[in-house]
Amino acid sequence: MKSVHPSSPSVQPGRHLEILDEPPHDAQRDAEKTASPAVCTECGAVYSEGHWQWTSAPSHAMQIRCPACRRTAEGRAAAYVTISGQFAQDYTGQVEQMVRDVEHREKSAHPLRRVMAIEPQDGGLDVATTDVRLAHVICDALMDAYDGKLNVDYDEGERVVRVKLLV
Numbered sequence: 001m002k003s004v005h006p007s008s009p010s011v012q013p014g015r016h017l018e019i020l021d022e023p024p025h026d027a028q029r030d031a032e033k034t035a036s037p038a039v040c041t042e043c044g045a046v047y048s049e050g051h052w053q054w055t056s057a058p059s060h061a062m063q064i065r066c067p068a069c070r071r072t073a074e075g076r077a078a079a080y081v082t083i084s085g086q087f088a089q090d091y092t093g094q095v096e097q098m099v100r101d102v103e104h105r106e107k108s109a110h111p112l113r114r115v116m117a118i119e120p121q122d123g124g125l126d127v128a129t130t131d132v133r134l135a136h137v138i139c140d141a142l143m144d145a146y147d148g149k150l151n152v153d154y155d156e157g158e159r160v161v162r163v164k165l166l167v
Contacts, residue, residue: 040066045111052111068112068130077116077128079135079161084124087146087167092125095142095167099127102141106134113137132161139163 038047039057045066046057052066071078081099088095096118106113113134119126129135139150148167154160 034064035062037061038064040064040069042066042069043111054108054111066112068114071130072114072116075116077130077160079129079132079163081127081129081135081138081163081165082121082124083127083142083165083167084121085148085166086123087148088124092120095146096125098141098145099125099138102138103134106137110134135161135163139165142167 034047036048036050037058037060039045039061040047040052041063042065044054044057045052045068046055046061047053047064047066048055048058065073083095083099099115099118103113103115110131110133113131114129115134116128116130117126119128127135127138129138142148142165143150146167148165150166151164153162153164
């Protein structure tokens with residue numbers, strides 16, 4: 001298991017989650033190559049020209065389930081963000097709203113970047129995401145707004161990133 005701490009030489013100032021810049025191999029996305037054009041039967045995202053986007057689906061588009069909808073249905077998150085600490089405990093609603101705002105912004109440009117669940121935990125929140133990059137952006141936004149201490153663990157066997165943020 002790889003672990004990154006804020007004082008680690010691999011985490012540079014302004015680069016809170018360098019380990020996530022090159023996301024791990026995603027078996028969920030690579031399991032089947034998607035034929036283009038395709039449309040997700042659940043969320044309506046369209047796969048065209050090599051990526052998922054929010055656009056109108058051509059009438060001949062293949063009907064499939066996108067990787068984000070599959071992950072959500074199977075309960076297999078790509079990343080987990082645990083947000084804890086006194087600030088997170090005192091301002092849970094504000095922190096959750098920031099997570100939702102980041103998700104909304106990211107999902108509008110990248111349909112596969114979604115929050116699967118936000119669960120209250122003793123002293124903060126647990127956030128499950130369909131995409132490692134979304135976890136990265138959430139943590140960067142929280143670090144920029146509230147500062148804090150960060151710990152990133154990547155379990156290569158599970159292909160899951162677990163981020164702990166103490167704010």
